[in-house]
Amino acid sequence: MSPRVVIIGGGPGGYEAALVAVKAGAEVTLVERHGLGGNAVLTDVVPSKTVIATAEWLTIAGRASELGIRRSDGGEIAHALSVDLGEVNARVKRLVAKQSGDIADRLERNGITVLAGEARLDGPQRVMVGDAVLEADVVLLAVGARPRIVPGCEPDGERILTWTQLYDLTELPEHLIVVGSGVTGAEFAGAYRLLGAEVTLVASGDRVLSREDPDASAHLTEVFKERGMHLVGGRASAVERAGDGVRVTLEDGTVLEGSHCLMAVGSVPNTEGLGLEEAGVELDERGLIRVDKVSRTTARGIYAAGDCTGVLPLASVAATQGRIAMAHALGDAVTPIDLKLVASNVFTVPEIASVGLSEAELEARGLFYEVSRLDLARNPRAKMLGIDEGFVKIFGHTVTGQVFGAVLVGARAGEHIFPLSLAVAKHLTVDDVAGAFTVYPSLSGTVSEAARRLHGMGAART
Incomplete structure (x- = not known):
């Protein structure tokens, strides 16, 4: 008989776990009360980054004149632009619906049962959805979080x-x-x-x-x-x-x-009214579900992933937690999550991407390291694109040259952090990074040059 898996929550932690579980031969039911994709798709990552991408185009238009691009009447392009926020938000909602629908289609194609409704635990191996009872060998809680409300600052939804x-x-x-x-x-x-x-x-x-x-x-x-x-x-x-x-x-x-x-x-976890305490699932003082490095809770057979665990509020981390949980629960080989390997990005303009140990963490641990920092304004491709802000910063071990961490600030920093994320994950050295070919001209050339400057590091610093 196939193991029965019930997943509560259809965000990245939930739907990614469902796909892993069904591939492993489990009978999978996913329960979601608002819509597939969770906060990441419905109210947070996809919509917010769509608005930010729209805003970023205005900075590109602002550089048009210095690149020799003007309106046919000779005026500057940026001066003729205005924003229709109603249409911006209408496009946001269309993209959200499309992404949520794509997830639903994928789950259906893989034979995963999706139920709409509120779920709660009735012990460690039973899930109630309305009057329906779901028996489960494994339960995954991926219930997410919601905006924190400060007393005296309650939202009214209008102003x-x-x-x-x-x-x-x-x-x-x-x-x-x-x-x-x-x-x-x-x-x-x-x-x-x-x-x-x-x-x-x-x-x-x-x-x-x-x-x-x-x-x-x-x-x-x-x-x-x-x-x-x-x-x-x-x-x-x-x-x-x-x-x-x-x-x-x-x-x-x-x-x-x-x-x-x-x-x-900030946010608070959606952990009330789920029957967690009665099922033996321990919460911390903030209402977050306590989990170990393979996403197990304190109740046998119950796992948790995503913002409800407080591990790290990133969609990529939630998805990884969900995948690890199912692999562990269903007997597959699993590598516990290592937060030092997580690459993150702040989608401001310019973006801020980082991976590995920060300089503050290196100082606190007393590790010997050197820093290489280069401004993007020196990069020929950046000059061509009219980019004059941002930098690449790499931390390398003084003795071994191992890449400890990195910070990138600039346009599309979240895209350019990947080679340094790979370097941190695979314990590569600055020479490994510097020795790999980059396209000329390219923004990634600054990553290579920053690594090259750490070759043959001298005296240690702490």
């Missing part, structure tokens, strides 16, 4: 918004106040400023993207200022409607006024 509600806007906000300067806040603040809105970004830390590489954070902060964004330090204590706008009060008494407010202050 005070979470990031899931932005796509209902039909007109560009006159003045958007973004509370929260982490990844979500920085991405939306940067995008809406490029789209033409006045933007104020409220940062609770000492800098924008305080968890990113300091050089990258400082670079992006300067870019935001040059584009006319207002940066304010502090935390919001209250957000309220004020006529046709909003009023944001900070903890120090500062009052900010704008037309709209985006609350981007």
Whole structure:
């Protein structure tokens, strides 16, 4: 008899796990309450990055004149552009529906049963969906997370918004106040400023993207200022409607006024009401599901993946967790997840991509390393494309030359991080990276040159 697998949640952790399980010969049922793709497709990654991609085109148009491209009447192209946010968001919703539909088609082609509805555990091997009872040998929880709501700053869906509600806007906000300067806040603040809105970004830390590489954070902060964004330090204590706008009060008494407010202050896991405690699934103090490196929970036969585990809030990590969980549960060979190998990207303009150990982590561990940093403005391909910002930064072991980590800032940084991600994962040296051919001219040539500069490193530093 084929093992019975029930997956609760249809995001990357859920649908990727389903595909692995059915390939291994399991009978798979996936339960999803909102739509296939989860937050990654429906309300987070796909829609937000689509808006950001639209905004990025405006920066490309802004470089047109220096490349010799003008309108037929001699005017600058950028001066003739405007943004129809209603159409931007309509396109977002079309792409979301298409991506979700593509996932549904793939699951159907692979013989996976998909049920729409709310699911909860009735013990470790039973899942209830309405009145239906699903018996399971293995259960995977991939229930995701939702925007955190701060008391006194509750969204109304019209002027005070979470990031899931932005796509209902039909007109560009006159003045958007973004509370929260982490990844979500920085991405939306940067995008809406490029789209033409006045933007104020409220940062609770000492800098924008305080968890990113300091050089990258400082670079992006300067870019935001040059584009006319207002940066304010502090935390919001209250957000309220004020006529046709909003009023944001900070903890120090500062009052900010704008037309709209985006609350981007983190997320909370969707772990309530699922019968987890009764089934023996342990949660931490934040309501996150405790898992080990192969995604097992504290209950036998129950696994978890994605944002509900708090391991790392990335779609790629959720998908990897789901695949590892099914491989382990169904007896296949498995390699536990190693977060040092995870490549991540902040989709601001310019992008910030990173992989491996950060410089702060290298310092904390007392490892001997050298840094090679090169600005993209030196790159011939960048000159051709009119790109004059960004850099490549590589950390190499002083003795062995092993690539410890890297940071890339620039256009399409998320695409160009891959060779350095491969280097970190396969324990390659800077000479290995430098010795591989790159196309000339290409932006990736700067990666090779930065690695080449670490050949024959001298005195160690810590």
